[in-house]
Amino acid sequence: MNDLIKLLQNLYDQTGQNLTADINHVYGAGGGLSLLLVLVLFLLFRKSPTKKLETPEQIKDQPTFKDEVEQVSAEIEAKQSADEVEKDALAKEESPKEEPTPVAEEKVEEKVVEISWRDRLRKGLSRSSSEVWGKIGAIFTGKGLDDDTLEEVEELLYGADIGPTIAVELIEGLEEEAKKDGFGEKEFKKYLKTFLDSKMNGVQATVDSDLYKFNEANRGKTKVIMVVGVNGAGKTTTIGKLATKLTAQGAKVVVGACDTFRAAAVDQLEVWCQRAGAQMIRAKEGANPSGVGYDALQTAINEGADYCILDTAGRLHTKGNLMEELKKSRDVLKKLDDSAPHQTLLVIDAITGQNALRQAEEFNNTLGLSGLIFTKCDGSSKAGSAIGIVDKLKVPIAYIGVGEQVEDLNIFNLSEYLDALLDLE
Ligand SMILES: Nc1nc2c(ncn2[C@@H]2O[C@H](COP(=O)(O)OP(=O)(O)OP(=O)(O)O)[C@@H](O)[C@H]2O)c(=O)[nH]1
Incomplete structure (x- = not known):
């Protein structure tokens, strides 16, 4: 106790206090220190309260220090990765929007079965x-x-x-x-x-090769092809195929839809022309077939087209007035080009058989045919009728059709035709 009194007196002297230490001062200082200790302890316990563990399970489940360290590390990692995700997202937002990488076009293995013309x-x-x-x-x-x-x-x-x-x-x-x-x-x-x-x-041998092959030397010299025939012979389809073949060679083609009777025929022709890349001229309101032919040729000349193909309405060769109308349509073209039409082609459906000769004779008498196109040879056993017509009228066959696709129309090659007809190798 005396030591404590001495220690206290020393403290008073050093801090310059004019006090005399005695036993009461020691008790007072001890009480003050105890109070300070209690206060420190209270504060410490309030900051980290301990849970009251009641059951052995709770005690067992109580996280150990290692658990706590692991949990804190996991929390830090999760926070870090969340931060990184957020950072990435922000960076993406700030950077200019990247174009989605084009997915390499999947190459679909299309089995295009090429059928040669000979086989067709x-x-x-x-x-x-x-x-x-x-x-x-x-x-x-x-x-x-x-x-x-x-x-x-x-x-x-x-x-x-x-x-x-x-x-x-x-x-x-x-x-x-x-x-x-x-x-x-x-x-x-x-x-x-x-x-x-x-x-x-x-x-x-008299077929005009311009019908098959566009000759660059004739660029802009409009060749007029008038296509005639009975109803449903295949005129429109043939014109569509022909226009496709000519535009594919680089020729500029204008098609005149002169069938003013059947609107569906004009729509059908339009589809073909769009596919072929040919320009189609249709009837203005109330126009007659000759007028459409004239307009189409005028357009073709103005635009320097290489071909002007005229689709006429189907008509029976026995109808005199309709045949006369055809003649008028042909003659009106001469006002624009006195050598037009350069080709007048009759489309004949092979199914017609022997009656085809009569048809051809009538159309030839009225218009003077320059060529024939035999269609639908695929649906008939009468493809031989072509032979009699060529021999009788001395008009050549320019094209032959064996189906509805563009590839089903081709130049009539006599040797090929006879080989196929007679099944010769
Ligand atoms: N199987 C087959 N069908 C064909 C051939 N050529 C044309 N056709 C079909 O014959 C039908 C009549 O053809 P179109 O071209 O409309 O005949 P069109 O002479 O213009 O007919 P109209 O305008 O009524 O005089 C269509 O269904 C064509 O697809 C061919 O060579 N073979």
Whole structure:
């Protein structure tokens, strides 16, 4: 106690207080210190209150210091990654919007089955080939012809739609040929090809090549093609295909929709022209067919088009007034170009058979045809009718159609046609 009194007196002296330390001062200082200690402890306990643990489970579950450290670390990590996400998002917002990376176009393996023209033609003429020419050929067995089989051949040839004149000539020749030893089906077909070729090739050589191939040297010299035929022969479809073939070669094409009777025909033509990239001129209100033809040619000349193709309304060759109207439509073109039309093409549906000759004769008498287009050879066994018309009228076949696609129309090649018709390799 004396030591404490001394310690207190020293403290008074050093701090310059004029006091005398005694036992009461020691008790007072001790009480003050105790109070200070209690206060410190109270504050400490209030800052980190401890939970009152009641059950053994609670005690067991009470997080240890290690747990707390791990939890705090996890919280810090979570906070850091949240900050990073937020930072990234902010950076993205601030940076100019990135264009989405174009997804590489998936290459769809499209199996485009390319069918050659030769195959299309053979397929198209297969009915004529098997139902007509195959049957006739099968009669020739290499053992000559007796009267009965000759009669059978005659009958089939007359029904082959090649026309009676050619049929008679053929039979006369065949009577002689069939006497030769070993004159079988193969020989018959070869003989037939030579015969038909000799009948047609002179006429076929007169087709104007401008119909097939656009000649750059003729750029801007509008070639006028007038397309005529009976209803539904395939005029509009053929014009669509033809326009497509010419524009594909770089030619500028104007098409005149001169069918003022059937609005659907004009709409159908418009679809073809849009696809082909050709300009179509349609009738102004109340216009007549000659007027549309005139307008179309005027446009074609003004715009330096290479071709002006005129689609006329279908008409029966037996209707005199309608045939006269066609003549008027043709003549009005001469006011703009006295050499127009440069081509007048008759579209013939192969199904027509022998009646096609009558049609062709009437149209030829009225307009003077420069070419024929045989359509729908795929749906008929009468594709042979083309032969009789060429021989009789001396008008060549310019194109042949064997289906509804653009690829189904092609230049008429005599040798190819006869090979397909007679099923020769
Ligand atoms: N199978 C087949 N169908 C064809 C061919 N050519 C045209 N057609 C179809 O024949 C139908 C008549 O063809 P269009 O072109 O409208 O005939 P159009 O002569 O213009 O007819 P109109 O305007 O009524 O005189 C259409 O359904 C064509 O798709 C062909 O070569 N083969």
